[in-house]
Each structure stands twice: as C-alpha cells, then as structure tokens.
Amino acid sequence: MNIYDMSTLITTVNGTGSSTSNELFIKELHSRGIEVLGKNIFPSNIAGLPTSFSFRCNNHSFLSLASSYQIYIGLSKEKLAEDVKLLDTNAVIILNADLKSDDIFGDFSSVCSFSFRSIVKDLGESLRERKLLSNMVYLGGLAALFGFESNFLNQRIEKRFSKKDLQLKNLKAFSEGWNIVKKFLELTAQDHLLLPNQENYKKNTKEQPLPKSVLIDGNSLGALGSLHGGASFLSWYPITPSTSFAESFIHWNNQLKLQAQTIQAEDELAAVGMTLGSNWSGSPALTCTSGPGISLMSETVGLSYFAEIPLVIWDVQRVGPSTGLPTRTQQSDLKFAFQNSHGDGEHIVFLPSSPLECYSHGSQAINISQKYKTPVFVLSDLDIGMNLWPVSSNELNELSDKPHFIPVELDFDSDFKAYGDPNNSGISKTSLPGIGPAYFTRGSGHNENAMYSERPDDYLNKMRKLKKKHLSALVDIPQPEVKMNLKAQVGIISFGSSTQILSELEHLFKLQHTLVSTLIIKALPLHVSTLDSFLKNHPTAVVIEQNADSQMFQIIKEKCHNTENMVSLASSNGLPISAQEIFSQLEQII
Amino acid sequence: MIENKTLTNKDFLGLKSTLCTGCGHDSISVHIKKALLNSQINPKNLVKVSGIGCSSKLPTYFSSDSHGFNTIHGRMAPIATGIALSRPDLKVIGLSGDGDTASIGLGGFAHLIRRDVPMVYIVANNGVYGLTKGQFSATADKKSTSKSGTENPLPPINLCLMALQLGCRFVSRMFSGDPKRLVPLLEAALAHNGTAFIDILSPCVAYANHSGSTKSYDHIQNNQSSFQDFNVINETDAHTWDSEEQKTYDLKLNNNRTIKISQSSNDDINDKNKAFLKLLEEDRCNIPTGLFYHNSGLPESKKMEQTHKSFLEKMKNSKISSNQKISHLNQLILNHL
Ligand SMILES: Cc1ncc(C[n+]2csc(CCOP(=O)(O)OP(=O)(O)O)c2C)c(N)n1
Ligand code: SF4
Ligand SMILES: [Mg+2]
Numbered sequence: 002m003n004i005y006d007m008s009t010l011i012t013t014v015n016g017t018g019s020s021t022s023n024e025l026f027i028k029e030l031h032s033r034g035i036e037v038l039g040k041n042i043f044p045s046n047i048a049g050l051p052t053s054f055s056f057r058c059n060n061h062s063f064l065s066l067a068s069s070y071q072i073y074i075g076l077s078k079e080k081l082a083e084d085v086k087l088l089d090t091n092a093v094i095i096l097n098a099d100l101k102s103d104d105i106f107g108d109f110s111s112v113c114s115f116s117f118r119s120i121v122k123d124l125g126e127s128l129r130e131r132k133l134l135s136n137m138v139y140l141g142g143l144a145a146l147f148g149f150e151s152n153f154l155n156q157r158i159e160k161r162f163s164k165k166d167l168q169l170k171n172l173k174a175f176s177e178g179w180n181i182v183k184k185f186l187e188l189t190a191q192d193h194l195l196l197p198n199q200e201n202y203k204k205n206t207k208e209q210p211l212p213k214s215v216l217i218d219g220n221s222l223g224a225l226g227s228l229h230g231g232a233s234f235l236s237w238y239p240i241t242p243s244t245s246f247a248e249s250f251i252h253w254n255n256q257l258k259l260q261a262q263t264i265q266a267e268d269e270l271a272a273v274g275m276t277l278g279s280n281w282s283g284s285p286a287l288t289c290t291s292g293p294g295i296s297l298m299s300e301t302v303g304l305s306y307f308a309e310i311p312l313v314i315w316d317v318q319r320v321g322p323s324t325g326l327p328t329r330t331q332q333s334d335l336k337f338a339f340q341n342s343h344g345d346g347e348h349i350v351f352l353p354s355s356p357l358e359c360y361s362h363g364s365q366a367i368n369i370s371q372k373y374k375t376p377v378f379v380l381s382d383l384d385i386g387m388n389l390w391p392v393s394s395n396e397l398n399e400l401s402d403k404p405h406f407i408p409v410e411l412d413f414d415s416d417f418k419a420y421g422d423p424n425n426s427g428i429s430k431t432s433l434p435g436i437g438p439a440y441f442t443r444g445s446g447h448n449e450n451a452m453y454s455e456r457p458d459d460y461l462n463k464m465r466k467l468k469k470k471h472l473s474a475l476v477d478i479p480q481p482e483v484k485m486n487l488k489a490q491v492g493i494i495s496f497g498s499s500t501q502i503l504s505e506l507e508h509l510f511k512l513q514h515t516l517v518s519t520l521i522i523k524a525l526p527l528h529v530s531t532l533d534s535f536l537k538n539h540p541t542a543v544v545i546e547q548n549a550d551s552q553m554f555q556i557i558k559e560k561c562h563n564t565e566n567m568v569s570l571a572s573s574n575g576l577p578i579s580a581q582e583i584f585s586q587l588e589q590i591i
Numbered sequence: 592m593i594e595n596k597t598l599t600n601k602d603f604l605g606l607k608s609t610l611c612t613g614c615g616h617d618s619i620s621v622h623i624k625k626a627l628l629n630s631q632i633n634p635k636n637l638v639k640v641s642g643i644g645c646s647s648k649l650p651t652y653f654s655s656d657s658h659g660f661n662t663i664h665g666r667m668a669p670i671a672t673g674i675a676l677s678r679p680d681l682k683v684i685g686l687s688g689d690g691d692t693a694s695i696g697l698g699g700f701a702h703l704i705r706r707d708v709p710m711v712y713i714v715a716n717n718g719v720y721g722l723t724k725g726q727f728s729a730t731a732d733k734k735s736t737s738k739s740g741t742e743n744p745l746p747p748i749n750l751c752l753m754a755l756q757l758g759c760r761f762v763s764r765m766f767s768g769d770p771k772r773l774v775p776l777l778e779a780a781l782a783h784n785g786t787a788f789i790d791i792l793s794p795c796v797a798y799a800n801h802s803g804s805t806k807s808y809d810h811i812q813n814n815q816s817s818f819q820d821f822n823v824i825n826e827t828d829a830h831t832w833d834s835e836e837q838k839t840y841d842l843k844l845n846n847n848r849t850i851k852i853s854q855s856s857n858d859d860i861n862d863k864n865k866a867f868l869k870l871l872e873e874d875r876c877n878i879p880t881g882l883f884y885h886n887s888g889l890p891e892s893k894k895m896e897q898t899h900k901s902f903l904e905k906m907k908n909s910k911i912s913s914n915q916k917i918s919h920l921n922q923l924i925l926n927h928l
Contacts, residue, residue, distance in 0.1 A: 215924055225924070234677055236669075256927040262676060267702040271669035274662075274699070278673020281660060282638070282681070286673065304663050360920075394921040401920040434638045434658035434674075435681055441651060443661040453651075 006059035008067030011074040011139065012084055014132075016048020019076075022136035023054040024389065025157045026143065030058065031216045031391065038064045040388045040577060045241070045327040051077035053084075064390065065502040068581035072146060074139045076117070081105050093191075095142045095182065097135075113142070113185040120177045124170050134174040141178025145186065151179040214391035219356035219381050222392065223315060224249035226363025227287055228259050231371075231406035232313075234286035236264045236275035238294060241327045242383040243317040246289040269297035273314065277301055280311040281442065283433035285367050287313035292321045292334050295341065302376050303342030304444040306467065309420065309429065311370040314338075315363075315379045317386040320575045329575030330383035332497050333548035338378040339525050339556065345464060349474050350525040351379040354500040356390045357397065358523070362479065364405045371409045373428060373474050375467075382547075384498040384577045413437045419451035420466070427470025471526060479523035481531050485538065489518040491591050492539030494532075494567075496522040496553060498577065499545050505580035506587070515591075522553065527560050536563040541591060545583060547573040602634055603627050605653040610645055615767040615793030615808075616715050620652040622770050623684070626777035627654060629823075630845040637682045638674060642667035642696060645722045646688035646715035646793070665695030668703040668712075675710045682781065683710035690720045693729040693748045700750075704757040707785040711777070714750060714788075715767070717795035718806035725798030732875050736803030751883060752870045754788045755863065760886040761787035762866065764879065766811050767794070775821045775850045776882060782844045784887060792878070805875045818858060818869070819881035822851040842885065852882060860885050 013019040020041055027039045037058045044050040057067050069089050075081050078100045085105055088094070094106055096114040106112045117135045125131030137158070144153040154175055162168045186192070224246050227235075237247040247263070254261045262279075266272035272288045279286035290298065295316055305312035318334045320326035338350050349369060351362040362379055370377040409431050419440035420429050432438050440451040448459040495503065500521045510517050520535045536542050544554040544567060551569035558564050568590055570583065603624040608617050627637070637657040639650035643664035650659040662670045671685045692700045692714045703712065718731040725738055729748045736742055754762045761783045765773045773791070780787035792811050794800050800807045805814075825848055833839055839853040840860050852860060859865050866884040873879055 212925075215921060215928075217924065217928070221928075222924075234673070236673065253927065257923075264672075264676070266669065267698055270666065271672075271699055271702060274666045274669025275673035275676075277662075278640075278670035278675075279677040280673075281670070282674040282678040284677035286677070300663055301666065397921040397924065398919060432658075434678065435636050439634070439656050439658045441655075441659040441661065444663055445661070 006057070006061065006063070007072065008055065008057040008070045009072040009074070009143070010070040010084060010087060011054045011056075011076075012051055012080045013054075013074075013076040013136070014048075015044055015046065015050050015052035017129075017132040017136065019052065019136045020054060021161075022133075022140060023056070025154060025161060026140050027056050027389065028216055029154055029157055031214070032212065034213070036060050036062055036214075036391060037216075038388070038390055040066055040384070042576065043328050051080040053080070061505070061508065062391075063505040063508070063580065065505055065580040066577045068579040072143070074143070075100070075102075076135065076139065078102060093146060095139055095146075111189065111191065113182055115181050121174060124174055130170075134170060137171045137174035138178035141175035141180075142182035143178075144175075145179045145182035151176045151183075153179075212394060214393050215397065216389045217356055217392055218245070218387055218389055219353065219359035219385035220246040220317065220387060221249040221253075222356045223353070223359035223363045223379070223381060223386070225253045226360035227313070227315070227367055228253055228257070228261060229360075229405040230364030230367035231285045231408075232287050232367050233261045233284045234263075234276065234279040235261065235288065236266045236272045236279075236286070237289050238266050238269050238272045240269075240291045240294055242319055242330075242387045243289040243291045243294070243315065245387060246315060246317060250289075269294035270301070273298040273301040273312070276314075277305055277310055277312055280305075280370075283436065285311065285371055287315055287367065289315040289317065291317050291319045291327075292337075293324065295334060295337060299342045302348070303344060303346070305376045306342065306346050306348065307344075307463075308442050308444050309374040309467075310442065311374050312376040313366045313370045313379065314376065315366075315381065318380060318382040320573070326575045328383070330498065330577055331548060331573045331575065332380070332382055332499065332546050333550070333552065333573065334380060335546075335548070335552040336550075336556065338380055341376070341378070346467065347471055347526065349373070349375065349377045349471070349478060351377065351479065352496045352523055352525070353379065353381055353385065354497050354521060354523070355392070356385055357392050357400075358479075359385065360397075361400055362523075365477075365479065368407050369474060369477055372407070372477070373470055374431070375470065375474075380497060382498050385501075411437060418449045420447065420449040420463070422449075422466055422469075425469075426473040427466045427468075428473065475526060475528065478526075481523055481528050482519075482521040483531065483535060484519045485535070486516045486518040487538070489516040489538075490540060491515070491587070492518045492520065492535055492542040493545060494520045494522065494535070494542055494553075494557070495545040497547075499547055502545075502578055502580035502583055506584055509580065509584045525556070527557065529561050532557060532561045533563055536561060536567060540566060542567045543570050543587060543590060544568070545570045545578075547571075547578060549573060598628060598631050598633070600624075600628060602656065603654045605655050606651045608652050610648065611795075611797050613796040614645065614721075615717060615791075615795065616646050616649055617652070618767045618770070619646075619686075619713070619715055619773075619791055619793060620649045622767075622773045623649075623777060624653045625770070625774045626781060629774065629848065630778050630781050632682055632781060632845065636680065637684065638678075639684050639686065640667055640671040640674060641686040642688065642691035643722070644688035644691045644720070645795070646717075647686060647691060649686045649715065650684075665691055666699060667691060668696055668699030671710055671712075672699075672703055672706065672708045675708045679709065683708075684781075685710055685712045687712070687714050688721070689714055689716040689718060689728040689730040689750075690723075693750060697729075697748070701753065701757055704754050704759045704786055704788065707758065707760065709783075709785055711780040711783075711787045711789070714790050715793040716750070716790050716806070717793050717799050718747075718804065719795050719799045721795045721798060725795075730806075731799075732805040735805045735875070736801070738798050738801055740803065749870060749873075750790050751788070752867070754786075755866055755870065755884055759788050760785050760884070760888065761882070762884045763788065763882040764790040764792065766792045766815055766880055768808065768812070769817070769880070772817065772819075772821045772881070775823045775844075778823070778844045778848070779842045779850050779882070779885075782842070792880070810875075811878065814876050815878045815880045817880050819852050819854040819860075822853070824849050824851065840885070854881070 039056040042053040276288040551571040554569040634656035639659040641647035
C-alpha cells in the first residue's frame with residue numbers, strides 16, 4: 002500500500018448544509034478502506050459565518066489535526082486570506098470564482114477556479130437549494146482530485162435524498178464538479194493525488210467483511226456505553242457540545258428498546274437534581290453537560306459527595322471561561338471537576354482519550370458511582386465528543402465480552418448502618434426506599450446512623466471515611482497506560498484527547514533517533530506510584546494538556562514525587578492540538 | 592414491616608421537633624401523621640423530600656420508618672421529580688418553605704407543576720425566611736412589616752395562582768391551625784394522581800407573629816375566608832343532596848373513605864375560571880382557604896412505569912444482568928447508527 006498523508010481544508014458558510022455533505026464524503030472514503038479523521042471547526046451561530054471542515058487521510062493512523070493542508074476548498078470570501086496561510090506551497094486549490102478573489106492564490110500553481118453559481122443557478126430552485134448543491138459541486142471536484150470515478154458518492158446521495166428530483170439534482174451537481182476538476186487535471190497535465198489503491202473495497206459484493214473500523218463520535222459511544230452500563234435515567238439541559246450526547250442517548254434508547262427515561266430539564270440545577278433524585282431512589286442515572294452547566298451543578302455535587310448518593314456527570318468540555326468559545330475544544334474543567342463544590346473533597350474523574358473509551362468509561366462510570374455512592378465526572382471534550390473518529394471494530398468487539406451492568410448488592414443484616422464502613426473501604430451498604438431499612442439522607446452533618454450531628458468527632462470520622470472511599474476507588478478506576486522505554490530521554494504524560502497526537506509524536510521523534518516514553522492518565526485520583534516511577538525514570542517529563550493553567554501538571558505536582566524535572570506544555574486556542582506543532586515546541590524544551 | 596395489619600399512631604412517629612415552641616410548622620407534621628394514619632399509607636412505600644429551611648426540617652418529625660431526604664435550598668422540586676418519576680411505586684411527599692419554593696426554587700416549582708409529577712407538594716408559608724432569622728420572603732404581603740418594623744415594598748407571589756396557571760390539577764391553601772380541614776385535605780392530596788399542591792399558612796412565632804405581619808396567627812384567623820366545609824365518611828358512596836345554595840363534591844380517599852366538600856353553589860371546584868377569580872380577588876383582608884381547583888384526569892407520567900419495572904428487574908435478577916453480554920458491539924452499532 003502507498004504511504005499517504007493528506008489533509009484537506011474546506012471552508013464554506015455555515016447553515017448551508019456543508020457539514021452533512023462533508024460527512025457523507027468522509028464516510029464514503031472510510032468505507033473504501035481509507036483511514037480518515039474529520040474535524041469540524043464551526044462557529045457558534047446557526048447560519049451565515051465561515052465554517053471549516055478539516056479531514057486528514059493517512060495510513061499511519063495518525064489522528065491529530067494537520068498543521069498544514071495539501072488541498073483547499075474555498076467558498077467563504079471572509080476566510081480566504083486567513084486560510085491561505087495554512088496551505089502547503091504546492092497545495093491544490095478549488096476555488097469559487099464568484100468570490101472574485103483569485104489573486105489571493107497568485108502564488109499557487111494549481112488553482113482550479115470556476116463559477117459555482119453558473120453550475121447551480123439552473124439546477125436549484127431556491128437560494129437554499131442552490132447553496133446545498135454547491136456542496137455537491139466541490140465534493141465532485143474532490144472525488145476527481147483523489148482519482149475516484151464520477152459516481153463515487155452516488156449510493157450515499159441516493160440514500161440521503163429520498164425525493165427523486167432532489168437525488169438527480171445532487172448527482173448532477175456532483176458530476177459537474179467532477180468533470181471540471183478532471184478536465185483541469187488533464188489540461189494542467191497533473192496526475193490525481195495519491196490515495197491508496199482501494200484494496201479493501203470490493204464494489205458490488207454483498208458479503209463485505211465487517212469494516213475494520215466504525216466512523217463514529219465520542220458522544221454517541223458514550224451514550225451507548227452509559228446505557229449498557231445500566232443508566233436508566235438521563236436528565237439534561239441543551240448545551241453545545243454535549244447536546245448530541247443526550248440526543249444519542251435517546252436514539253439508542255429507542256432503537257434498542259432499553260426503556261430508560263429521558264427528561265429535558267428546565268436548567269442544569271434541575272437536570273442534576275433529577276439525576277440525583279433518580280439515583281437516590283435506586284435507578285442509575287446521569288446528566289450530560291458542558292462547563293457552564295457544571296458551574297450550576299456544583300452545589301448538588303457536594304450533596305452527592307457528602308450524603309453519599311451516586312451521581313454521574315458527563316462533561317463534554319468546551320472553551321471557557323464563561324460562555325467562552327462554545328464550539329471549540331479544551332481540557333480546562335479538570336481541576337474544577339476534581340475539586341468540585343464548596344468545602345473539602347476530591348472526586349473521581351474519568352478521562353476518556355478516544356470515542357472507544359467514551360464507551361467503556363460510560364459503562365464503568367455508572368457502575369463505579371453506584372458502588373462508591375459518590376459523584377463521578379466523565380471529562381470528554383468537543384474534539385472526541387463531536388468529531389467522527391475511526392474506532393476499531395476489533396476493539397469494540399473485545400468490549401462486548403465484558404459484563405456491563407453490575408447491580409449493587411442489597412443485603413440488609415440486622416446491624417444496617419446507613420454510613421457504616423463494614424469492609425474498611427469507606428463504602429457503606431445500600432438501602433433503597435421501599436426495599437430496605439429506612440434512613441434519613443441529608444447534606445448536613447450526620448453520624449454513621451444517619452442521625453443529624455454537629456459533633457466534631459462525627460464530622461472528622463465522616464471526612465476520613467470519604468477520603469478513604471475516594472482512594473479505595475483506585476482499584477476500580479481505569480489504570481494509567483504506560484509505554485516505558487528505558488533509554489528514553491523524555492517521558493510524555495498526557496490525558497484525554499491530547500493523547501491522540503502521541504503516536505505521531507513518537508514517529509516524529511523516531512525520525513530524529515530520539516526515544517520517548519508515554520504515560521496516559523485515564524482517571525483521577527492519580528495512581529501516584531505509577532507516576533512516581535515514570536517521573537523517576539526520565540531525565541525530563543513533559544505534561545501535555547489543552548488548557549492555559551497547566552491543570553494536570555499542578556495536580557501531579559501536588560500529589561506525586563520526583564516532580565523536579567517535570568515541565569508543562571499546556572496551551573489551548575480552542576483548536577485541537579497538532580502533533581507537528583507540539584513536536585516543535587518539545588524540541589525546544591528538550 | 593407490617594403488611595396487612597392496621598397501621599397505628601406508632602407507625603408514623605418521628606423524632607422530636609427542634610423548632611420554636613408554637614411554630615406553625617410543628618402542627619403541619621402532626622396533621623400529616625394523622626392523614627397518613629387515616630389513609631393507612633405503608634411507611635415503607637412513602638418517601639419524604641425537602642429543601643432547606645425550618646419548614647424543610649419537617650420530614651424528620653414524622654414517619655421515621657420512611658426514607659427521607661433533606662436536600663439543598665431550593666432543589667426539593669427537581670430532586671423529588673427524579674424520585675417520583677423513577678419510582679412510581681412510591682408515595683412522595685415534598686416539603687418546602689416559601690423561601691425555598693417562591694424564591695430560590697421558583698423555577699423548579701413551576702416546572703414540577705408543569706410536569707404534573709405525581710406527589711404531594713407542601714409549602715409551609717410564613718412570609719419570612721425563618722431559618723436565616725426573619726428576612727421577608729417572596730410571599731410576604733406588600734406593606735406588611737418585619738419584626739423590627741421595616742415595610743415590605745414588593746408585592747407577593749401568589750403560589751396558588753401560579754400553580755393554577757401552570758396546569759396544576761389540585762390547587763389548595765389551608766391554615767396550619769385548621770386540623771379539621773387540613774387533615775382531610777392532606778388525605779385528598781395523598782389520593783391525587785398528579786401534583787397535589789397545598790399552600791399551608793404556617794405562622795413563624797419568632798419573626799412574623801407581630802401586628803404588622805399578615806402571616807401572624809391573629810391575622811390569618813381573623814381574615815381567612817374558608818369557603819368550603821370538609822366532611823370525611825368511612826364509605827365510598829354515601830349520598831348527599833345539593834341544595835340551591837350548597838353544592839357538594841365527593842373525592843375518593845385511600846382506605847375506602849370519601850371526603851365531602853360542600854361550598855356555595857356559586858363556586859365550582861372543577862371550574863378553573865372560578866378558581867382564578869377567587870384567587871385574583873384575594874387581598875390581605877380576604878384570604879380564601881380551601882381546595883380551589885380539582886381535576887382528576889389521568890397524569891401523563893403514567894407511561895413512566897415501564898422503566899421502573901425494567902430497572903427493578905435488573906436489580907433483582909442480579910445474576911442474569913452481571914452476566915449479560917452485549918455481543919458484537921460493532922455490528923450493533925452499524926445496525927442502529
Ligand atoms: C444556596 C443557599 N443559599 C442560602 C442558604 C441559607 N438559607 C437557609 S434556609 C433559607 C431560607 C428559608 O426560608 P423558607 O424556605 O421560607 O423556610 P422557613 O425557615 O421560613 O420555614 C436560606 C436563605 C442556603 N442554605 N443555601
Ligand atoms: S424561626 Fe420561625 S419558622 Fe423557624 S422554627 Fe422558629 S417559629 Fe418556626
Ligand atoms: Mg418561610
């Protein structure tokens with residue numbers, strides 16, 4: 002197979018249906034065995050602003066954002082001047098000539114500029130329809146650039162548009178675009194761009210083997226994992242980028258007839274309240290939100306922690322503070338989640354680093370919060386939550402073999418104590434209304450029999466028990482993933498979506514004959530001993546994360562030892578980090 | 592726990608009250624105990640939920656054999672919603688204060704009513720924040736005074752009017768010092784199939800029982816207009832005759848009992864417009880108490896029952912579910928994406 006690594010940037014105007022069309026295209030690429038990852042870089046409005054879609058085809062399975070592009074599609078006048086800076090000097094450009102901006106691309110030798118309007122003006126009846134058809138024109142052009150046939154997208158277009166005339170119009174727009182670019186390549190005596198021989202793809206065979214991977218977003222898999230983990234209740238309030246988590250939850254729940262309840266609450270105060278109420282009464286529940294929602298939920302998190310009631314909060318992180326950049330990605334809720342709510346206390350925080358882990362963490366989070374009767378945060382982010390990623394079929398099927406819902410044991414002996422500690426783990430027995438002995442739950446001070454208490458010793462015992470329980474969870478939460486290289490000059494520590502650049506980073510270092518080790522943190526509390534020995538074994542350790550305050554770095558510094566040689570590489574401008582850029586920054590550090 | 596045995600007083604006892612002597616709230620828990628006893632509600636199937644405030648301490652003072660949850664300020668409504676919707680097998684009593692409901696929890700209150708969550712929602716209304724020592728609450732009347740003599744400049748929120756507007760099918764107000772009518776009203780609320788809202792005027796002896804307060808014992812006693820008589824009978828179909836002036840409504844209670852509510856034939860307990868009028872006409876010298884509006888149409892939340900069943904099965908058949916495997920996740924995703 003050819004080695005290929007090619008990135009495409011498409012900038013259009015949002016609200017014109019381009020992201021749906023772009024998805025059709027990369028899904029088709031993916032189904033033909035091409036490894037592809039698409040990232041939507043969209044504005045926070047409904048229509049009229051420039052929006053970009055970036056996709057990278059490469060057969061190293063490198064999944065980070067590219068730092069430069071080899072193909073560019075320009076349909077938004079406003080963004081052209083900015084985008085041009087991201088292009089390789091020999092990039093191929095498809096440009097809408099109606100924008101009258103060809104001069105911006107004067108330095109490029111391969112610019113295929115043509116009027117989109119003249120193609121769609123007779124095809125589309127309304128302005129909206131003409132805009133939608135423009136998407137098909139550039140996708141046709143792209144297909145020609147990649148050396149595919151003019152019927153490359155036919156099946157998907159036919160499936161997408163049920164009305165015959167719409168189908169025909171879209172097919173026509175696609176083939177017009179294809180023809181123009183095909184001719185352009187012939188005229189300029191260029192070959193089409195190198196993409197692999199599509200060896201995995203057998204057209205027209207009914208018995209295609211299962212694809213090697215599924216193209217899916219983390220929100221969909223997180224929702225499915227939570228349901229398989231036993232979630233019977235979801236209460237939520239719409240907020241980008243977590244809305245599609247709730248929508249997926251509803252989708253899977255209906256499709257798989259799982260009979261969970263879903264309630265769109267009036268605000269996050271209520272969403273988390275209903276979730277807590279459901280958990281208190283024994284029905285495993287979660288809520289999904291993003292940073293602003295966590296701010297509102299904080300008081301209830303403290304109640305869950307102190308009164309020992311299960312609670313799962315799925316946070317799809319976006320850029321803060323305040324409303325911030327609602328449609329951009331960041332890892333900046335880490336410390337806020339870890340130490341959420343007033344008073345002392347630290348919480349279990351899951352850090353899925355891929356959509357696959359959104360599935361497994363989703364199921365584990367439910368079970369662990371039930372077992373430990375405590376809040377569990379799952380910190381995903383917009384990048385893994387909303388973008389389409391290839392998820393390995395084999396890895397998915399391996400997960401199938403694990404049990405997913407582990408009911409909490411309900412055995413009530415005569416000496417039931419609501420806040421007892423029978424196994425010296427900090428975990429008390431569970432009694433549910435209507436099912437076990439009654440007790441009174443409160444967020445105010447209480448003793449082990451759940452009686453109101455302001456006694457200093459009762460308070461201290463309670464706080465010790467909570468701390469003990471928090472650390473007991475270390476055996477159950479996802480373990481750090483360590484790739485130790487004894488001769489490595491540098492150890493890289495990371496978590497969540499930032500880890501998606503690691504394989505590419507290793508590759509780039511290898512080209513320079515530098516060895517690196519990696520450690521991926523999958524959850525908090527930290528596995529201190531694992532981190533300690535990793536830190537000890539490397540002359541330099543770097544913590545890579547997408548926030549400005551070095552939040553994970555600070556947590557490690559506080560909890561671990563041997564941290565003198567640990568440096569922070571923390572930054573975020575809202576875009577997913579690129580391996581290339583981090584590599585250049587690392588070169589300066591080491 | 593006693594299953595088919597007749598429940599007695601003892602089954603509904605709670606802990607000793609820690610409220611001020613003479614606090615209106617204390618009589619509420621006494622009346623709730625009586626209503627539970629009359630209705631023969633198994634404490635095991637009852638849950639008590641509250642927010643924060645003196646009023647929200649009430650759940651500790653009755654039915655210790657029931658699970659109780661004293662939550663956080665203003666969040667009784669959503670937390671009770673989660674409980675009631677996940678566990679339709681349980682009877683839920685929510686207890687809140689006028690601060691807890693009409694200020695910090697107003698949003699949750701409104702949406703609970705909108706959802707017609709099956710539960711009893713009680714506001715112990717004293718026009719002040721008792722627990723934080725006497726600030727005006729949002730139900731304090733305009734120009735009523737604080738203990739130190741400050742006038743309240745703002746008009747009150749009328750929770751009954753709000754509940755009615757939001758579609759509540761059981762809207763009522765009662766004085767905590769009126770056990771003859773409050774106990775049967777509570778019983779009717781316990782038998783209702785959606786949200787039963789009761790605004791209980793419950794004087795705060797520490798901060799709102801002076802002459803400038805319109806929520807004092809004296810003021811309420813002198814200015815309430817109880818426009819209905821309540822009679823409970825121990826059968827289901829005893830007859831009454833309507834006269835030209837009087838009309839009687841039968842409401843079925845638990846435990847084969849019926850409450851007979853009689854009122855002027857100008858009023859109509861099933862007529863929302865008349866209820867609106869009555870509430871709009873009220874003022875500090877005319878405080879109507881009774882069941883303003885009642886409609887026993889089926890609640891939408893009934894459809895939730897299924898979920899509960901599947902959840903309990905999961906819990907009970909733990910062996911099955913812990914071995915429950917999801918085979919071919921990959922295929923499942925592809926089939927349903
Ligand atoms: C978030 C929050 N803010 C403020 C308080 C302080 N606080 C406790 S009770 C209360 C008011 C209670 O008033 P009400 O609900 O009318 O109950 P009452 O004591 O009058 O019965 C306030 C403001 C709190 N507990 N939590
Ligand atoms: S302060 Fe008022 S409301 Fe609170 S217990 Fe005393 S009398 Fe009752
Ligand atoms: Mg009050």
